[in-house]
Amino acid sequence: MARKAAWLFIFLLMLSPILSGCWNRRELNDLAIVAAVGIDKAKDKYLVTVQVVDPGEVASRRGSAGQSPVSTYHAVGGTVFEAIRKMTTSTPRKLYFSHLRIFVIGEELARQGMGEVLDLLSRDQEGRTDFYITVAKDTTAQAVLNVLTPLEKIPASKLYASLEVSAKSWAPTVAVQLDELITNIVDPGIQATLTGVTIRGDLEAGNKKKNLESPDVPTRIQYKGIAIFRGDKLVGWMNEEESKGYSNITDQLHSTVVETACPNGGKMAVEVIRSKTSIKAKIRDGKPEAEVIMHTEANVADVECKIKLTKSSTLYELENAAGAAMQKHAEHAIVKAQRLKCDVFGFGDAIHRAAPGYWKHNKDNWDEQFAKMPIRFKVNVKIRRIGTIGESIMNDLKE
Numbered sequence: 124m125a126r127k128a129a130w131l132f133i134f135l136l137m138l139s140p141i142l143s144g145c146w147n148r149r150e151l152n153d154l155a156i157v158a159a160v161g162i163d164k165a166k167d168k169y170l171v172t173v174q175v176v177d178p179g180e181v182a183s184r185r186g187s188a189g190q191s192p193v194s195t196y197h198a199v200g201g202t203v204f205e206a207i208r209k210m211t212t213s214t215p216r217k218l219y220f221s222h223l224r225i226f227v228i229g230e231e232l233a234r235q236g237m238g239e240v241l242d243l244l245s246r247d248q249e250g251r252t253d254f255y256i257t258v259a260k261d262t263t264a265q266a267v268l269n270v271l272t273p274l275e276k277i278p279a280s281k282l283y284a285s286l287e288v289s290a291k292s293w294a295p296t297v298a299v300q301l302d303e304l305i306t307n308i309v310d311p312g313i314q315a316t317l318t319g320v321t322i323r324g325d326l327e328a329g330n331k332k333k334n335l336e337s338p339d340v341p342t343r344i345q346y347k348g349i350a351i352f353r354g355d356k357l358v359g360w361m362n363e364e365e366s367k368g369y370s371n372i373t374d375q376l377h378s379t380v381v382e383t384a385c386p387n388g389g390k391m392a393v394e395v396i397r398s399k400t401s402i403k404a405k406i407r408d409g410k411p412e413a414e415v416i417m418h419t420e421a422n423v424a425d426v427e428c429k430i431k432l433t434k435s436s437t438l439y440e441l442e443n444a445a446g447a448a449m450q451k452h453a454e455h456a457i458v459k460a461q462r463l464k465c466d467v468f469g470f471g472d473a474i475h476r477a478a479p480g481y482w483k484h485n486k487d488n489w490d491e492q493f494a495k496m497p498i499r500f501k502v503n504v505k506i507r508r509i510g511t512i513g514e515s516i517m518n519d520l521k522e
Contacts (some may be wrong), residue, residue: 153214156277159194162240163229165199169240169419170229171206172197172265173218174279188265192276197267201242220247223254226266226301227320233357241308244301252301255286258350258357260319267320270344272415282344289346294379294395295366296346304405311486314470315352316369319360320344348357348502351465353490359463361456368456371449372415372468374400380424380451383444389428393421393445393506404473406481411492415453415501421445422508432509446502457498466493 159174175194196214200206210218226244228237239522244250259267266277275281287346292296298317307315324342349366351359370376376398397420404413423432423441431437460467471489475482484493 126338137278138143153216154219155214156222157218157220158222158277159225159268159282159449160220160223161227161229161259161261161268162203162232163263163265164232164235168199168201169203169206170199170234170265171203171210172268173207173210174268175214175218176277176279184401191271193271193278195265197265203240213278220250223251223288223321224256224277224279225428226256227259227267228256228317229259229264229356230261231263232247233258233317233352233508236355238308238355239499241301241305244307255283255298256304257282257286257320257346258317260347260350260360262322264341266322270342273340278335278344282320285344286346290318290370290375291377292369292379294370294376295349295363297349297370297375302333305507308352310472311489312466312473312475312482313469314354314465314467314490316467317350317352318346319348319350321347336411351467353463353465358465359360359459361459364452365456368449368454369460369467371398371400371417373376373454374398376400381421381445381448383441383448385426385428385430386440387429389430391427391430391441392395392425393441393504394424395421396421396507401469402468402473404470404477404480406474406478407465410496411470411478411481411485412497412499413470413473414501417446417448417449417453417500418450418503419502419504420506420507423510438506438509442506445506446504450500450502450506453500461494461496466490470498472497 157173158176161174163170163172166208173196175195175196177192198206198208198209200209200214206493207218220318228240232240240448245252270278272278272281275284286296286298289296297316297464299315299317299394304317305313307313323345324340348363349361349369350357352397367376367379376395379395381388381390381395382392397417401416402413403416404411406412427430432441457468466489470488470493471482474489475486
């Protein structure tokens with residue numbers, strides 16, 4: 124009898140994980156799926172905005188008349204968590220954050236410091252960390268999330284996809300997720316950056332359904348500039364040219380377009396198809412210095428001048444011109460960062476690897492050291508293809 128009881132106990136013990144597998148299940152009809160979150164400063168409190176997906180509208184091809192595919196809710200609280208819980212007084216379902224795609228931080232909050240917000244994001248056991256984080260530029264996070272977007276029914280999905288695509292094919296944007304942001308904030312050898320997002324057009328029209336119905340969309344959400352942080356505080360912005368240089372120096376440039384001047388007037392553009400950048404740092408005469416080495420492969424994309432691309436000397440000139448343009452972008456990014464005394468490139472980490480002893484004694488005032496550090500460039504550009512035609516049609520145009 125005891126033997127049978129023992130076997131029964133073992134059987135039930137093996138069965139228990141299977142039987143208890145759905146103990147914490149959640150029905151879809153009971154949840155409000157949050158696709159985007161925005162946080163702004165409201166005096167000494169937080170204004171939290173969430174963008175909730177309407178599954179029925181997203182699944183529908185035509186959509187209901189007057190019905191938006193998403194709804195936004197907002198609440199104010201002394202802490203972010205308090206504001207989120209306060210939303211239960213207005214949302215018909217429990218907010219569910221495991222499908223979060225985009226997180227927008229208001230510019231005012233970013234300038235005051237976003238450490239408390241990041242603590243909640245990293246502490247939440249139900250959340251995910253593969254969403255992208257951006258900063259609302261010249262507007263609020265709430266305003267950004269209120270804009271309805273054409274093509275993509277869910278604005279959060281539009282923001283997510285646009286950031287991924289632009290980071291890979293244009294360069295003046297960076298797709299930053301939570302883990303990378305926190306690492307860069309606490310690492311003394313590098314400062315954090317985030318892409319800015321702004322609103323173009325009529326703000327009032329952006330949150331109405333006619334913004335989805337007009338061929339000429341009156342209101343658009345657009346990524347613009349890269350935000351520079353010192354610790355968890357926003358201290359400045361890089362423009363488009365500086366942002367391209369930043370992406371190149373930090374080896375995040377996948378593809379972009381470089382415009383150059385033709386020798387005899389006019390202009391042309393090359394498409395970067397591959398790029399690899401490395402940083403070499405060392406201590407000379409007790410002071411840090413660095414060299415940025417860029418290797419780039421490109422194709423001729425657009426020729427708007429009379430030029431003979433079949434000549435090797437012409438390609439050599441073009442490679443040098445493209446390299447000079449890329450170096451100029453990078454130098455402008457360095458100037459901006461050194462003026463703000465923010466090493467967003469990771470030169471501090473390079474010094475740490477090259478000279479641990481020096482780093483140990485200087486890491487606490489590294490921003491001051493970085494601001495005075497000489498940085499040289501070695502840029503190599505190789506043109507791989509000139510396209511399907513050898514000569515520009517500009518050479519054959521009639522006068």
